[in-house]
Amino acid sequence: MTQAALPGTFAYRAQTRDGVALSGTIEARDVEEASLRLKSLQLHIIEIEPSCRPLPKPRAIGGDDFLMLNQQLAQLTAAGLPVDRGLRLIAQDIGSGRLAATVRQIAEELEKGKPLEQAFAAHQSQFPGMYWRLIEAGVRSNNLPGILFGLSRHLELVGRLKSAMWRSFSYPLMVLAGLCVVIMFLGWYVLPQVQESFAELQRMAAGFQVAGGAVGLPWATRLLMFVSRWLPLLLVVFLAVVVLWPLLALALRRSGGDRVLVDRLALPLPVVGPVLKANLLAGWCNALRLGVEAGLDLPAAIGLAGDASRSPALAEDGRRLTGALEAGATLEAIGPGGVMPATVPAAIALGMTSGDLPTTLAGLSEMYQRQAENRLALLPGILTPLLLLLIAGFVGLVLAGVLQPLAALMRFTTLFG
Known part of the structure; x- marks a missing residue:
């Protein structure tokens, strides 16, 4: 007895104009619609039939894959290409695998009329927790490429720090x-x-005794x-x-316990702790800048930065800032928090007064990034x-x-x- 085909899923083999062979699956109501979608991608269909295999259960996308996806999406949207078309091209470039399947699913949802931020939110378990919120902020500010480029810089910084940390300890x-x-x-x-x-x-x-014993x-x-x-x-x-x-x-990642362990065990360490704190602050300031540039109000941008840092202690420091803003208190009077030094809220207050908060936050992020890298460079000497x-x-x-x-x-x- 043959297995029933999965409704709406079709397996295909096709070729590009350059003769590159492609294969995969596509969701559609029928074979005709699946063929039209493949032809719209300028593919020559060799074979298409209902798929008897269910799609694999999606899993979280790895750090390198996510960085590549974000960089390519930023480049294509900056060039003025529609997002759904850009995602299709990215999926073709990737070829196969769970990342390509996820990108195709998002592109298909966009083609059905789902808003961009909702399409990414539907797959939020496969992306960093703050990604769909950054997408939403970029759409609201009409500056999606800038948001994505800023996120890429932050992810590259995190990757360099992790690599250097491993080289220092190996x-x-x-x-x-x-x-x-x-x-x-x-x-x-x-x-x-x-x-x-x-x-x-x-x-x-x-029976021999030496020194009395x-x-x-x-x-x-x-x-x-x-x-x-x-x-x-x-x-x-x-x-x-x-x-x-x-x-x-x-x-630990699913329960959020990994970040709690980092905050409680790694941050207090005398040698590694300062590097991790500076890195967290650089990412937090950078995410706050992205939120402000995206048009979010300051409390919402602070919440976005807390989500981006994935640090419970730093998120709690951000809630202290939000509480002070809502109470009408001055940020200069806020003392140091669990991770955040008193200079950060003071600098934010000065940036708000000067009317150029994004530039102030960019300077803070760059300063803490240099501190993290300089302290990391000192680790081998210590x-x-x-x-x-x-x-x-x-x-x-x-x-x-x-x-x-x-x-x-x-x-x-x-x-x-």
Whole structure:
């Protein structure tokens, strides 16, 4: 028994004018409508038939894919191309996959007359939470390309910071992993032999006292053996975290707990925290500028910036600003918040007074961006000395743990020789 075709879904194979082969699915009422839509895209249809496979369940679009989509959409809309036509071209350029399927679905909804912001809002689970609101703001201000270009700059900044952060931490992590391997090797193969030799010598020197106490393994050796016994368990836990991290990260993202963890655990850190805070403030100021330029009033733009930052602590600071504005208080009097320093509301107040708030916010965003990148550039200079001290401590422990019992063995051999 054959599987029933999915109503309104048609699989096709076609060619472009340049002879490039394309295949995929398209939604339509019937084959004729599907053919007309494909021909409107200047495609030569080779084969089209009802699809027997349901469309895959949409998933969230990855960061690189979303950045590419946003940049292409900004370029095409800036060139004056209609959004639905631009999305069709983007889908053709992508070819296949879940991103192309999502873009085609949005284009089809636009062709049916659905407003742009509503079409993206219907797929908001596949985009960053603030994206459809930025689209709506861009449509309202008649400056969609400017909004999209500004968002692209912010996403590129975030990507550079994440990449630089990983480069800064990858070397220390690899060195620590190497040290753990050395310690486990010593604890499993070298120190047990030293312990056996030491026990044999103790049996030979039964009753011998040194400095008023019984002879035993030095403390450094015992500590090294203790650490080596627990390292395999720590390694198993680490591997389990690495394997389960994608599922845990997905669950945290869906519940919003990932940002809470960042605010509570990462921001207070002495070395990494300032970089993350500066990055959050740069993104918040940039999103606030986008909202103001899009024609939103300041409280609505502050809410948009809070959504864009995805930081509960920074969103709470934004609500403090909104509350002060609604109460008629001056922003200069607002003290520092959980993430936001007092200089930000003071600068916003000055920008409002001068009538050039977007320029002020752009300057703030650029300033915090430079701070984040400068502090990030200092991370290797801070982490390297700390790592050297840590390495020196481990090496000292290894040397003391190995050489102290050997020195004791040599001393006892001399005494009983």
